[in-house]
Amino acid sequence: MFLESLxxxxxxxxCQLFSVGGRPEELAGAAAWIGVMHSRLTRFDAASELSQLNDGAGRWLPVSAELEALLKEALRAYLVSGGLVHAGVLRALVAAGYARPFKEGPSTVLLGVPPPPPLPDMLAVGAGRARLQEGTGVDLGGIAKGWLADRLAERLGANCLVNLGGDLFARGGGPEGSGWPVGFAGKTLLLKDLGAATSGTRYRRWGADLHHLIDPRSGLPAVSDLEEVSVLAPTGADAEIFAKTALLLGREAGDYFLSGRSPGWWLYP
Amino acid sequence: MALLPAWALKASAAVLTLLASAGSAVYVDGHLKNPSAPLRPAVVPAASRTFTIAGLEFAASAPASGGKVHLEPSVQATDSQQPLTSTSVS
Incomplete structure (x- = not known):
């Protein structure tokens, strides 16, 4: 069977898409869907659906099925991670100097915003609608890629690999049937129906203590004895959640957290 | 023709065995894998922070020589296939 890629x-x-037996137009359609999701979920466009929700904090607003599902995923991530993967750190991210796309450079740094309240207190999600507590905002950058990789793999068929910026899901046996060959911690693993993700603080960094990974306990860029964590999990979404949680917990507690949850991980100090 | 005594045959067999063992050991010691031999395929230098594919920039993983790797037995690794893609920071 022919391996198609995009x-x-x-x-x-x-982003990279691979499909065994897939057609080029299917991959192009999948990429277009990611483009649509990006335009809905970006916080850097005031017209995006997410920005509208953030701007309308304090009242119920209609949301698309995809945003509703992702907001519910954010609540699940909060629970799974014991509150460490917290989509409600938007104010802290902006205060740390990440108010515009990374390529455009850092914005003004005004550290000192209080830590966000528990996510279930600040975000309510109903059927086709959502409400944010006044004065709060959400950023879905920490959970969207893994979740979208899972959704896209569902669309692309039984034998595909979706990699969205390093957060990926490998579905099926790959080109040779034994699993998709994926680079992980310097090794090549054969992944079959597994997600993988990496979280780190050395990329998207703009100062000695300034980077994009906010610790919701402090409201400040995280301080950890780990610089990078790669994790395998049953889904791309879980891999992303587990990787961030382990990085925020640090070496010892992160190792403990991943035991029994993940079939493989790499903790890099 | 005089027959060799049994003890001489046994001693000869023992000496031959010892010589063969010693010769094998010398050969193996002299043919260790050269640790400075070039790797095939070439490995991207660990210092590289990013790499580019088709005009798109990807973050390279940190050097894998450090840190702690844990893989359950259910996770299969391979040396015979090149990775199509990698998990990485973004």
Missing amino acids: RFEALGTG
């Missing part, structure tokens, strides 16, 4: 840029990063 590389493109979306979600502020490089």
